[in-house]
Amino acid sequence: MTDPLLWVAVAVGAYLLGAIPFGLILTKLAGLGDIRAIGSGNIGATNVLRTGRKGLAAATLLLDGGKGAAAVLLARGLVDDDLAPLIAGVAAFLGHLYPVWLRFKGGKGVATALGLWLALAWPVGVSACGLWLLTAYLGRRSSLAALVAIGLTPLLAWGFTSPAAALAALPVSALVFWRHRENIRRLLAGTEPKIGKSQNKA
Numbered sequence: 001m002t003d004p005l006l007w008v009a010v011a012v013g014a015y016l017l018g019a020i021p022f023g024l025i026l027t028k029l030a031g032l033g034d035i036r037a038i039g040s041g042n043i044g045a046t047n048v049l050r051t052g053r054k055g056l057a058a059a060t061l062l063l064d065g066g067k068g069a070a071a072v073l074l075a076r077g078l079v080d081d082d083l084a085p086l087i088a089g090v091a092a093f094l095g096h097l098y099p100v101w102l103r104f105k106g107g108k109g110v111a112t113a114l115g116l117w118l119a120l121a122w123p124v125g126v127s128a129c130g131l132w133l134l135t136a137y138l139g140r141r142s143s144l145a146a147l148v149a150i151g152l153t154p155l156l157a158w159g160f161t162s163p164a165a166a167l168a169a170l171p172v173s174a175l176v177f178w179r180h181r182e183n184i185r186r187l188l189a190g191t192e193p194k195i196g197k198s199q200n201k202a
Contacts, residue, residue, distance in 0.1 A: 007087055008148035010079055014071035014088035018095025021102055022063035023048045026056050046142045049195075061111050068092045068115030076119075076193060084167050089116030093172055097179060108179040110146040113172055117153060123160040124169075128153050140194040143183035150176040 023043040027035040032051050034041055039050035045061035068089060084170035096112040098104040114132070118125030128149045136145035150173050158166035177184070186192035 006079060007084065010075050010084050010088050011091040014075065014091035015095040016100075017067050017071050018092030019099035019101055019106070020063075020067060020095075021099055021106065022067075023060040024102070026063075027051065027053075030056055032056075042107055043102070045111060046195075064096065064111035065105065065115030065118070066109050068112035068117075069097070070115075071121035072116050072119035078181055085120055086165065086168065089120050090168060090172060092116060093175075097175060108146070109172075109176055110150060113150055113176060114155070117157075117169075120122075121157065121161045121165060124153060124156045124165075125158075127156050136195060141187065141192050143180055143192060144187060147177060147180055147184070 021043050023045065024035050027033070027038075027048060030053065032038075032053070035041075035047060035051070041047070041049045044064060045057045048060045049057035051057075071088040071092035072085045075084040078084075093109050093112050093116060094104075096107045099106040110132075114125060114128055116125075117128055131152060132145045132149035135148045136142060138186045139145065154166045154169040154173055157169045183192055
């Protein structure tokens, strides 16, 4: 049986990895200032795209997804316990949402959630990415695509992996919906901007 202290170490390390605000770092390095003062104020790829720098947005997307995947893969390689990668993935996701470096005000977690699922159970991750792309193509709204893709991961995890993974997916999905609560209000009101369009900061 794995020492619980090792699980704590895995969780803390994964959280700190997930807490790296790549969107903020990249936009500052590019001379664009603080991404939190642009568009929605989010540090994720969708808001970085509103700067007009598609390359920076793509890099943010890959890095935010990569830190979720890296946390899972590192835990899988370092700890001989099937629970460790799951703990690491969720901890990295929480780190992105609530980074200690930014006074616990982070992103919405979609890319990091997709990354952790791609590494934890690739059929779940690939299916969720496919749902995101399809919904984004049809609906032209990133938030709607995120809600559909991440909202269905508990069912995908149940079908492709195990009830334990599905159970872990529930709070991840719930937190993504919570962080998108303003987007949900705008979607219902028909005022949510389309992908690539500007959005005034609330």
